[in-house]
Amino acid sequence: xxxxxxxxxxxxxxxxxxxxxxxxxxxxxxxxxxxxxxxxxxxxxxxxxxxxxxxxxxxxxxxxxxxxxxxxxxxxxxxxxxxxxxxxxxxxxxxxxxxxxxxxxxxxxxxxxxxxxxxxxxxxxxxxxxxxxxxxxxxxxxxxxxxxxxxxxxxxxxxxxxxxxxxxxxxxxxxxxxxxxxxxxxxxxxxxxxxxxxxxxxxxxxxxxxxxxxxxxxxxxxxxxxxxxxxxxxxxxxxxxxxxxxxxxxxxxx
Amino acid sequence: xxxxxxxxxxxxxxxxxxxxxxxxxxxxxxxxxxxxxxxxxxxxxxxxxxxxxxxxxxxxxxxxxxxxxxxxxxxxxxxxxxxxxxxxxxxxxxxxxxxxxxxxxxxxxxxxxxxxxxxxxxxxxxxxxxxxxxxxxxxxxxxxxxxxxxxxxxxxxxxxxxxxxxxxxxxxxxxxxxxxxxxxxxxxxxxxxxxxx
Numbered sequence: 001x002x003x004x005x006x007x008x009x010x011x012x013x014x015x016x017x018x019x020x021x022x023x024x025x026x027x028x029x030x031x032x033x034x035x036x037x038x039x040x041x042x043x044x045x046x047x048x049x050x051x052x053x054x055x056x057x058x059x060x061x062x063x064x065x066x067x068x069x070x071x072x073x074x075x076x077x078x079x080x081x082x083x084x085x086x087x088x089x090x091x092x093x094x095x096x097x098x099x100x101x102x103x104x105x106x107x108x109x110x111x112x113x114x115x116x117x118x119x120x121x122x123x124x125x126x127x128x129x130x131x132x133x134x135x136x137x138x139x140x141x142x143x144x145x146x147x148x149x150x151x152x153x154x155x156x157x158x159x160x161x162x163x164x165x166x167x168x169x170x171x172x173x174x175x176x177x178x179x180x181x182x183x184x185x186x187x188x189x190x191x192x193x194x195x196x197x198x199x200x201x202x203x204x205x206x207x208x209x210x211x212x213x214x215x216x217x218x219x220x221x222x223x224x225x226x227x228x229x230x231x232x233x234x235x236x237x238x239x240x241x242x243x244x245x246x247x248x249x250x251x252x253x254x
Numbered sequence: 255x256x257x258x259x260x261x262x263x264x265x266x267x268x269x270x271x272x273x274x275x276x277x278x279x280x281x282x283x284x285x286x287x288x289x290x291x292x293x294x295x296x297x298x299x300x301x302x303x304x305x306x307x308x309x310x311x312x313x314x315x316x317x318x319x320x321x322x323x324x325x326x327x328x329x330x331x332x333x334x335x336x337x338x339x340x341x342x343x344x345x346x347x348x349x350x351x352x353x354x355x356x357x358x359x360x361x362x363x364x365x366x367x368x369x370x371x372x373x374x375x376x377x378x379x380x381x382x383x384x385x386x387x388x389x390x391x392x393x394x395x396x397x398x399x400x401x402x403x404x405x406x407x408x409x410x411x412x413x414x415x416x417x418x419x420x421x422x423x424x425x426x427x428x429x430x431x432x433x434x435x436x437x438x439x440x441x442x443x444x445x446x447x448x449x450x451x
């Protein structure tokens with residue numbers, strides 16, 4: 001069958017939704033498994049309410065703030081650590097610790113230190129920072145040493161060297177690091193909210209779903225997480241991929 | 255350029271041993287030696303990419319550190335950039351687009367000037383690297399086997415371009431081809447047993 005790829009994809013999703021609905025009808029218990037139609041009804045009922053949007057923007061704001069802070073400081077410290085090996089050695093145990101300590105331990109500690117309000121900012125930061133920092137270091141290290149020697153002989157100025165020699169090597173590492181870090185920041189951020197239950201957070205909604213055994217609400221908010229995190233991921237990757245990687249002439253024209 | 259008592263060894267292998275020589279500021283020199291004799295090491299020391307174990311390289315006629323340009327054995331071009339962009343990378347705004355285009359046109363076909371270097375032939379890349387070295391403002395131009403991969407006619411055309419753009423600068427060319435000496439009108443310098451003669 002020669003169908004348009006988009007149509008085929010839609011058909012596959014529709015088929016799975018049908019299977020899901022059929023299983024939920026067979027089970028016949030909305031606590032055990034709720035069907036897609038029920039989830040859509042729950043979602044449709046929430047969309048017009050102000051609390052729904054406050055909750056989404058509450059989580060989005062905090063998780064993306066944590067991500068952005070980790071992204072900027074990861075790049076900044078990665079560049080400094082690349083330049084000064086002392087700093088790299090100094091940060092190594094800290095980064096290693098951030099990578100290996102379970103998120104749940106951080107969450108409990110952060111609850112004691114900073115309370116639940118800014119918890120997801122902190123956790124998102126802790127998860128994203130080591131990924132961006134290590135990818136920045138690896139990207140800078142991958143710059144062709146032969147080209148760097150050439151730049152040394154021709155005395156290419158520092159900023160031109162950063163722009164045209166280091167940045168093209170760094171970008172693929174940074175994009176790949178972000179692809180991992182974006183998903184991780186949402187998973188860990190929402191998990192932290194579930195434990196800390198700050199007001200107007202998606203994590204709190206998931207926690208309430210558990211308390212009231214409201215599977216419809218749980219599925220509804222899970223769907224929201226998937227949609228919002230995917231939109232955020234696409235936006236960040238779009239921006240990263242469109243950082244002008246110009247050539248010396250294009251640069252001059254702009 | 256004065257090389258004074260240069261020594262360089264890798265483990266027990268002595269590459270340069272009390273190597274001294276005086277180059278005149280506007281001279282043209284062909285450096286010849288068998289493969290593995292230490293030509294590239296000497297050029298790297300002159301370019302400041304490697305430290306000699308002992309000795310010094312100085313430019314007594316300059317009151318500032320010497321500006322250098324080079325043609326490396328492996329071209330060392332940014333492969334995703336065009337020849338125009340590779341030249342602009344080293345010249346900055348000291349040369350405008352028309353001037354760079356004019357320079358490259360002496361050695362490369364017009365249609366290749368804006369194509370990524372990765373799509374050019376080995377000979378075209380070599381000529382881009384040569385053009386880059388000649389166009390960059392420098393007191394010393396070092397070339398490590400610059401004519402590898404060029405056919406006879408292209409080589410003569412390239413040498414003619416190099417001579418026209420030397421402009422009183424010191425040119426040091428490492429080569430294996432004895433005919434390059436006469437084509438460049440150069441003085442022969444031989445590296446033997448770690449010494450220049």
